[in-house]
Amino acid sequence: MRKIILGLFLLLFLATPALAELNVVATLPWIGSLAQTLGGDKITVTTLLKPNHDPHLVEAKPSMILAGRKADLIMYNGLDLEIGYLPLILESARNPRILPGQPGNFDCSRFVQAIDKPTAVDRGLGDVHPLGNPHYHFSPSNIKQVAAGMTDTLAAMDSANADYYRQNFKAFSTKFAQKEKEWQTLGLQGKRFVAYHKLFEYLAPGFGLAFVGYIEPKPGIPPSAAHVEGLIKGMRDNKPNGILTTNYYGKKESESIGEKSGVKVILLPGDVGSMAGTDDWFAFMDTVLTALK
Amino acid sequence: MRRSVFLTILYLAVVTPFFQAHAADNIAARLNTLETELGRQSEIIRQQQQTINSLQQELTEMKTPEVQPARQSAPPLNAGISGLFGASALTNPNISLVLDTFAYTSDLTTDELENRGIPGYTTSGLEQRNGFNLRAAELFLFAPVDPYFNLYAALPVTEEGVELEEVYAVTTALAEGWQVKGGKFKSNFSRLDAQHPHAWDFYDIALPYRALLGDEGLGGEKGVQLTWLPAWPIYTQFGAEVFQGENDLLFGADAGSGPHACSLFVKSSVDTTDNSTLYFGPSVLFGKTRNSTVVAGAEFDGDSALYGLEAVWKWKPTNSQKVTLQSEYLYLDQDGTLTDAETAQADALCRRQDGFYVQGIYQWQRWRFGVRYDMLELFADSFERAGQEQDMGATPWRATGAIEHNLSEFTRIRLQYNHDRSSRDDRGNDEAILQFLYGIGAHAGHSF
Structure with missing residues (x-):
């Protein structure tokens, strides 16, 4: 034994x-x-x-x-x-x-x-x-x-x-x-977006986009009613090309703001594999950039 | 910086004329103004975009030479730091402070709380007073000592002074999964014991701990710990500890002339699904005991062994929800002599007592809801003095509910209610606690 x-x-x-x-x-x-x-x-x-x-x-x-x-x-x-x-x-x-x-x-x-x-x-x-x-x-x-x-x-x-x-x-x-x-021909230059979190900032210098507002007033702090109201008002005037968020972070808030401001919500993958067809980094970037078109 | 200025101008340029337009009464005139404005603005936007693009081009060109050396080595992060002590500002240890303060109310008076022990277990009462209380401002320091050790210190500052709760070094460079910890530290034999009070899921420790080890569990003990994590398919950690044995309830500083407490434990864990994890393990804590906390006015001298079993299951169905179920069981086996302080009469004392708690926490975004039930004498209930079984009275138990709101990662507000029947008399202690926890500075992450 x-x-x-x-x-x-x-x-x-x-x-x-x-x-x-x-x-x-x-x-x-x-x-x-x-x-x-x-x-x-x-x-x-x-x-x-x-x-x-x-x-x-x-x-x-x-x-x-x-x-x-x-x-x-x-x-x-x-x-x-x-x-x-x-x-x-x-x-x-x-x-x-x-x-x-x-x-x-x-x-x-x-x-x-x-x-x-x-x-x-x-x-x-x-x-x-x-x-x-x-x-x-x-x-x-x-x-x-x-x-x-x-x-x-x-x-x-x-x-x-x-x-x-x-x-x-x-x-x-x-x-x-x-x-x-391929990506440079997508014509993303000059597009303006509102984002939920400061997650997509690197797209701005990379592809000539601009972020004109954030749903989170400060990183990691959920938005207050007053902040949301101001944002919606600004967005109605300013007409950005979309509200960017991921399906796991701030989706609900973004959708409600999108409805009220008339700006479409664009769901982006947060990482490789977080959406269908994003199996490697190239596919992930393809999905992100095509969604922004 | 330049970009943000441009963006601000751009934003103002688009938004401001809209407000001016609202002032005009005539709708047609407003539309006309708008049209002209829009035309003008889009021209401006186009021009500004060109400027932005060319600036970006410049920036990229400026940056390109910097990117190349970055591949060889890390860029200096704080190259600008200077002063009398030069870069020593970068070698400071990580420091954090956690303020743990609460308001307390009970239907018992402060005097009654002070004398509220658990008959058959401990004569120590409750320390909190009706009204405002300050548990501690816990100061934490940690940093690597050198490539071989990390050092941690926990110094709770209370109104009585500074306590040296923990200060220990941990090895980092041992191979094959071995690690040694030495100094004064909280034992890892059981779950709640290793946690600092601010990391507990409730304001107070579970009843079996309070009854068998004290308000903060075993607490910081001087000694050495050896652990081994083999590279097995399933997480299994083995541990052994030797302590001086100064805990008043289980050991006592004078029980032996040298180290007289030891522990052995195993912790295992498996991921039950991608989003859920089970963690469990048995432990034993044993040693010599000499104290006067079991029976008032009498000293106990003997041997103790405390067997434990812990299980935790965490489930995170979504990013904003988490469920935690946790339970621990403790069983005490103690034999020795109880000597009356006045009459000096010595009787044999033999205790076989146990206790358990079970708790559930549901977390939803920044809210946490918790319930807990603790009970002593689940299976074992024997208190034999001079061969005679003593009837201590009703079984001690307690039920708890708590709601927590975390304004951020660093602020926690907790409202807790206890119905406490641990003193075996007819009087329950209905207590409510409003607790505030704040943390500043760099705090080490809490273990699973």
Whole structure:
């Protein structure tokens, strides 16, 4: 009996997989999808958040900690978007490979030019992101930089397959150039939108759009009746091209304001996979930009 | 900046003439004015859009050279910081303060509350007074010490002074899923015990804790903790702790000459669906006991073992709703000698007592609704003094309801009502609490 128990115990230890594949954990769906595009079948990707989870309201579930425990590489959005759960995962995972400063700790925002960096921050202003707007997955130029950085990291951590990763990046770049041309012909320049949350800001510099109002008076603070009334009045005069929101965040409020102001509500995917036909980042951007036409 | 100025001008340019137009009485005249204005405005908009586009072009061109080096290294975030201590401003620990204050009302007087223990468990009464109360302003500090340790400190400041509730270092660099924690810290053997009062789902701790461990559970204890999280398919964490054992109810500082309390625990968790998670595990806390809180005017000396079982299920059907069901069961096995302080007569004392609570929280947007039921002596009810079973009276229980509103992540207002029958007499304690919790600064995230 004792031998059996001992044997089982040994088995559990030895069963810890010594796989050649890189074990990558991504916090957000777009990160996981991009990593999979570049890593192909040489990496295994675990994505912590589901596409319809609000990235602002996440709890560090034990399953996420366990994923961190097994990871060779953790990839995250950064700019404090994961501040509520990622530090807890990194500490509780008891995995020195993924700690800050290690090659296995990949902060995508290191490759990004953040916009909306506030010059003064206090919480009286709402849930402000002090390091800048973290929702840069709507920005093609930034995503290309992130993809390049990811490729370098994958190639460095798994040098045997470095050429494979670089090839995938080349394919990605070719598709990127082609898509970029397509997107610029959509004629989005000069369109004006009202948004529920400051989620789509990167579309403005990327595609020449403008945001003329927000349903949330301050980030993360729900709108008051007076604010909504003022907004509707402004929108009746100003006639923006649409109200932008996601299906998980502020949909109801946006719809009621849309009805009263006569401005159409445009539901956009918040992340890769959160709507049908947004299976990778290119499809996601296609869906977003086509909806804005 | 330049863009926002332009947008403001653009907005004003579109909106202002509309208001002027409203002043005109003649509808035709108004329409005419409007038409001309509209024509003029769209021309302006077109011109301004051109300016915006060319500015954006310029901006992109200006930015391009900066993007390239960013690929090699992180851009300096606060390069502008200077001063006497230079960049040390960036190396400050994270600091936060949580104010925990409440108004309390009960049909009992403050004197009666003070003497309201739980017969057979504890002689300690309730500390709160009718009227305004301040539990604490809890000061939290944390930061990495170096690449090997993180340090955490919790210093609740009360009107009596500063308490050193927790200060401990945790390893970060051990491999294979091991972690060591050392210093003074709250034990992880059970669920409520590891939480700070501001993180509880109700204003007060569950009844079995109050009866067996005290108002804040085991509380901060000096000692060492070793935990192991193997890379198994299912989350399973093993833990062992050794403590000095200074908790008044379960151990007592003088019960042994060295560390005289230990705990062992296992925590497991599975995601039952994409949106729901189950977390559960058994634990045991055991050691030597010497205290005078069980029976008034008598000292107890002996051994205790407290067995626990916890289960939590969280379900998040949508982003704005969450359901949490939670229950814990505690079973005490205690043997020793009870010595009367006056007569010095020593009797054998043997206690087998248990308790449980079950609670449910429904969260909808910024509102939280909670109910809880706690009870002692569910299965075990034995209090044997000198071989004689003592009849302590009616079974202690308590029922609770609470409504919470979170104005933001950092403000919590809670209204709670308790019907408390824990003192075994005919008098229930009907209490209402209006609690305010505020947090400022950088606070570490709470665990699941």
